[in-house]
Amino acid sequence: MAGKRKNDGYKPKKSKIFTREEMETFLQMEIFLLMKVVMIVGIAGACRSQELCDLNVDNVQDMGNVVIINISDSKNGTSRTFTTTADNDCSICHLAIFKK
Numbered sequence: 714m715a716g717k718r719k720n721d722g723y724k725p726k727k728s729k730i731f732t733r734e735e736m737e738t739f740l741q742m743e744i745f746l747l748m749k750v751v752m753i754v755g756i757a758g759a760c761r762s763q764e765l766c767d768l769n770v771d772n773v774q775d776m777g778n779v780v781i782i783n784i785s786d787s788k789n790g791t792s793r794t795f796t797t798t799a800d801n802d803c804s805i806c807h808l809a810i811f812k813k
Contacts, residue, residue, distance in 0.1 A: 740805045746813055753807050758782060758795045780811050 731739070740749055755765055764784050774781040778799050785792045799808040 737805060740807075740810065746810070749810050753797060753810060754782060757797045757807075758784060758793075760784065761788060763788070775811070778808065780808060 736752070739745075739752070751765055754760060754768070758764075760768075764787055767786060768782075768784070772783045772785065774783075780797050781794060782796070783792065783794045787793060797807050797811070799806055
């Protein structure tokens with residue numbers, strides 16, 4: 714019976730997350746360009762941290778108004794491709810950040 718009470722008082726740590734407004738504010742800033750690109754790729758492609766670390770320039774193709782990103786070695790062993798485009802609805806153009 715003593716083993717059931719070992720976890721009394723334990724409170725797991727909650728991860729802090731950015732709100733949409735905080736991300737838009739960050740993207741509008743004039744600094745941290747690489748971090749902005751990593752954030753856009755990570756969100757647009759639902760990437761794991763290791764996939765972002767393994768990404769290199771050869772995996773990214775600029776086709777003008779579309780950027781094609783290929784994740785070749787994912788955790789489950791399959792490769793996947795996703796795109797990011799110029800979105801007219803968004804106040805911040807992700808494609809312009811990529812091209813900088």
